[in-house]
Amino acid sequence: MRTLKFLLQKEFRQIFRDPSILRIIFIMPVIQLIVLPWAADYEIKNIKLAVIDHDRSDYSRSLTNKITASGYFILTDYTSSFEKTLGEIEHDKADIILEIPASFEKNLVKENESKLFMAVNAINGVKAGLGSSYLRSIIQDYNQEVRTEWIQFPRFSPETNIEVTNSNWFNPSMNYKVFMVPGILVLLLTMVGANLTAINIVKEKEIGTIEQINVTPVKKFHFILGKLIPFWMLGLLVFTIGFGIAWIVYGIYPAGSFLTIYLFAAVYLLAVLGLGLLISTYANNQQQAMLISFFLMMIFVLMGGLYTSIDSMPGWAQAITKANPVSYFIEVIRMVVLKGSGLADIKYQLLTVLGFAVLLNGWAVVNYHKRS
Amino acid sequence: MSTDRVITAEHLSKRFGSFTAVDAISFDVYRGEIFGFLGANGAGKTTAMRMLSGLSMPTSGKASVAGFDVYKENEKIKQNIGYMSQKFSLYEDLTVKENIRFYAGIYGKSNQFIKEKTAVVLDRLHLTAEGDKLVKSLPLGWKQKLAFSVAIFHEPKIVFLDEPTGGVDPVTRREFWNMIYQAANAGITIFVTTHYMDEAEYCNRVSIMVDGRIDALDTPQQLKKTYGVATMDDVFLKLARKAVRSAD
Structure with missing residues (x-):
């Protein structure tokens, strides 16, 4: 001892x-x-987004506004040429391209549906994955808003909706x-x-x-x-x-x-x-x-x-x-x-x-x- | 000089793979003598010394130190020996007193003993004023003298010194040898390796190792007579020239 x-x-x-x-x-x-x-920090912020808007309508603009207002995206470009915007991804100036087709508003109003195109730079897998899912959920959300706007009150929506709410335990x-x-x-x-x-x-x-x-x-x-x-x-x-x-x-x-x-x-x-x-x-x-x-x-x-x-x-x-x-x-x-x-x-x-x-x-x- | 044997070695060998560092050496060291262990660099001196002090396991042969077997009772040997390696091995970031206290303490010396003897040792080394200084601030010669004092502080029966005066100036070397004589007079057996042939003359008996074997063992006077030369330097040169092993 x-x-x-x-x-x-x-x-x-x-x-x-x-x-x-x-x-x-x-x-x-x-x-x-x-x-x-x-x-x-795993949260992905400051995702560089380029929007190609062929439509230039009220709807396409309000969608773009909604996306940028989320705080996760920085709008780096707002054009109507896909080639030019693809160059942005190649030069690392954009992480995600969202292409809004020319007939976006028309189709949405007339045929009740419309298509969007998303191109993601997947070199950084985490950023690409999270970025595109953020974007998807914002568009989803926008979709809901548009639907609610169009529903005439006494009538029920023909589709059933499942809404998921969640609560985060232990780290709220x-x-x-x-x-x-x-x-x-x-x-x-x-x-x-x-x-x-x-x-x-x-x-x-x-x-x-x-x-x-x-x-x-x-x-x-x-x-x-x-x-x-x-x-x-x-x-x-x-x-x-x-x-x-x-x-x-x-x-x-x-x-x-x-x-x-x-x-x-x-x-x-x-x-x-x-x-x-x-x-x-x-x-x-x-x-x-x-x-x-x-x-x-x-x-x-x-x-x-x-x-x-x-x-x-x-x-x-x-x-x-x-x-x-x-x-x-x-x-x-x-x-x-x-x-x-x-x-x-x-x-x-x-x-x-x-x-x-x-x-x-x-x-x-x-x-x-x-x-x- | 007594004929009481404190170290005996019989055909003691150490091999590292196919290399035989120490090749079946046999010798006795008597109580109270200063035993010089000479040899060129790489001749196997340090390895032999490490086997005797329990740091290295012999490959074959027999040896006992202070009456204890080197194979089985190496921990008992350690209680009875002091060791000063080629490398300076005091703690540079501890003070002079702290080093003494630490080494004396782990040899199980009492506080009373440590306190009294520290004062005596520091006085003898003229280091009383430096007692609370860090060892790294001391000049090399003083460090070596301090290291020797620490190696014999617990009053061992035998002290092993591996090139204790390497790199030390002639005046300090002389002082160092005075300390060795004092220790020998106090009954401590000295086992010392050196490259300085004037130091070999100070030894009671000298052995010269060549290529892992002991080629000569006698008093300096007798060795000079045997080889018909005037100085130990010449004896050493005559023997060491035969070496085939290259120095490291």
Whole structure:
């Protein structure tokens, strides 16, 4: 126990003397949480729309007005030549072309129906998909308006209408920040945990002090605890700072209990620290450690359900996410923060992450040799 | 000099794949002696030393250090030895006192012991005023003397020094050897590698490694006599020229 005390004392002294670690601890959460949620917004806005109006009628104009008034579209062009407008898409000046045929109003009034043509630049699939569906629903809406206008009151409409109303649970305003910020917090914790630990130990390898420790009677177990405990505490500190920012800047306050979140975070950190430790047993220098953790980080982020929903991934990719500790915490933190889930609801994830912690730390301990 | 053996090695070998770094070396080191371990770069000195100090697992052969077997009792060996590697291995971002306290602490020394002995050591090194300075602010010579003091702070039976005076000026080198003599007089066995042949003259006995084998082992006087030359420099050149292995 006394050995551990000396190891911890040394570690904390070094941490608080290292300006770069302090910078990472305080500046990283601030930047990540203040900047990233604004960029990671799925709502598509500012879609550049070119309208080709061959009709130039009251109806075609009021449709165009309705579209631009929605706020999602910017009318970049209003012409009557398809060729010219297609050029706009080719030069990236327009994302969507809406073509209104010459007989739009006439057909609508006389034959009760009319056709529109939509051309979408699908290079950015998300923008194309969402943009065209926004446009479709605005046109649908317009359609309804036109119909209501024409219905003569006592008569019933010959067609039945199904109207769907919906309500968004747990995130009523569909605010992406409420969804993203907790996820980014998880990433922050993962980076602090894995990177700092790995780099710290590998640095001792580089300067040779680890060999000096290996030649002392210090037990492997004590040495590893001496590294894990400080970074475990540091991780929880960063997490707390992160939650503070989420609350102050975005007003995000967990619906569930902090106790549940911190319990999970504490266990999760053990897994992540184990990963850092494991990396350090394989890497011989800081560049290697950085590259390995950078590579893993990319996979963790893109396959962790932060940006894209895991449910929409193909089966094999979903299987990979099962081996990604980040995916469990992102799921849990969203459940607790947004839905107010309790310990019983996250039991499965907690046990899984605990399993990761045991596995990764065990592997690292086995792979750490005092003697080569 | 006593005939009490503190290090024994019998056909001790270390192979890395097909490369034999240390090739069946056998020797004894007696209590309280200064044992010089010489050899060209790449001759296998550091590997041999690492096996004896429990950092490297021997491939074959037998060895015991301070009465403990290197294969099975390496952790017990560690309690009884000090080690100063080629790489400077104090923490540069800790102060002089913090380094002493840390290393003494992990060897299980009491606070009382650490406190009293720190004062004595700092006084001897004339570092009392620098006790609270970060180690990185010290000149190299002082760092090396401090590293040696830290290596023997827990009063080991044997101390392994791997090129302790590399890159150090002649005055500091002399002071360093005075410290080695003091330690030896206090009963600590010194096992030292060096490239400086004047330092070899200071040793009680010297072994010279060539291509992983020990080609000569005797007192400096006897070695010079055997090879019929005037200085240790010549002894070393005569032996080291035979090497086929290229220096690293």
